[in-house]
Amino acid sequence: MTQLGRAGSARGEIVLRQRPDGHLELRANGVFVMDTLEHTSERALATEALRHAGARPLRVLVGGLGLGFTLAAALADDRVTRCTVVEIEPALVGWLRNGTVPHGPAMLADPRVEVVVDDVADVLRSVAASSYDLVLLDVDNGPGYLVHDANAALYAGSGLADARAALADDGMLVVWSASPAPDLEAALREVFGNAEENRYAVPGHGRAGDYFLYSARR
Numbered sequence: 608m609t610q611l612g613r614a615g616s617a618r619g620e621i622v623l624r625q626r627p628d629g630h631l632e633l634r635a636n637g638v639f640v641m642d643t644l645e646h647t648s649e650r651a652l653a654t655e656a657l658r659h660a661g662a663r664p665l666r667v668l669v670g671g672l673g674l675g676f677t678l679a680a681a682l683a684d685d686r687v688t689r690c691t692v693v694e695i696e697p698a699l700v701g702w703l704r705n706g707t708v709p710h711g712p713a714m715l716a717d718p719r720v721e722v723v724v725d726d727v728a729d730v731l732r733s734v735a736a737s738s739y740d741l742v743l744l745d746v747d748n749g750p751g752y753l754v755h756d757a758n759a760a761l762y763a764g765s766g767l768a769d770a771r772a773a774l775a776d777d778g779m780l781v782v783w784s785a786s787p788a789p790d791l792e793a794a795l796r797e798v799f800g801n802a803e804e805n806r807y808a809v810p811g812h813g814r815a816g817d818y819f820l821y822s823a824r825r
């Protein structure tokens with residue numbers, strides 16, 4: 608393992624390292640967060656939401672930059688006119704900006720990208736109503752396996768209500784999860800009046816298994 612970056616914050620420590628297989632891996636407080644080996648479902652978080660979005664110009668909020676696969680998938684769609692990516696760890700944004708993560712600089716230089724270093728819960732609470740057409744959340748390994756305990760509020764009533772208020776009419780919230788999240792689906796139904804679970808089988812290398820996307824439409 609080669610350590611490429613290490614930084615402390617109020618939440619603990621994040622580490623970016625290169626594995627012997629050449630892939631990059633991000634860990635927060637020792638917990639696996641993301642790697643460059645397998646990113647099917649992280650890309651699907653954006654592409655599935657975009658598939659249901661219609662022909663209009665789209666303003667997208669991505670919660671959790673990670674290694675940028677969800678953001679890249681959103682930017683690959685010409686309908687996306689603005690993509691705000693909210694990341695809580697300033698060091699990680701730095702590693703993508705300065706090329707420590709090689710695909711980072713070109714992606715963040717896209718003029719449609721706005722990077723906000725903040726807690727996405729705070730951003731969703733404070734933005735003007737109807738600011739986004741899509742809100743894509745992947746800040747944990749799912750509501751059942753939090754990277755930061757404080758993120759629990761995002762998946763409960765008030766956090767989901769903030770996300771709903773941030774969406775324009777017909778806008779969509781999609782949440783990534785590494786495991787089934789029936790409580791989230793129920794909470795979405797309560798706040799939005801609708802919810803859908805989609806399961807993805809991830810190829811059998813690296814983190815093999817099923818991943819889940821939970822969506823709700825305003």
Ligand SMILES: C[S@@+](CC[C@H](N)C(=O)[O-])C[C@H]1O[C@@H](n2cnc3c(N)ncnc32)[C@H](O)[C@@H]1O
Nearest residue numbers: 649671673674675676677694695726727745746
């Ligand atoms: C699983 S990774 C995201 C992976 C990303 N979808 C991708 O394609 O690479 C989660 C990211 O969310 C960030 N994060 C965690 N809690 C957050 C919060 N409350 N607000 C904003 N970012 C957060 C983490 O620092 C990490 O970069």
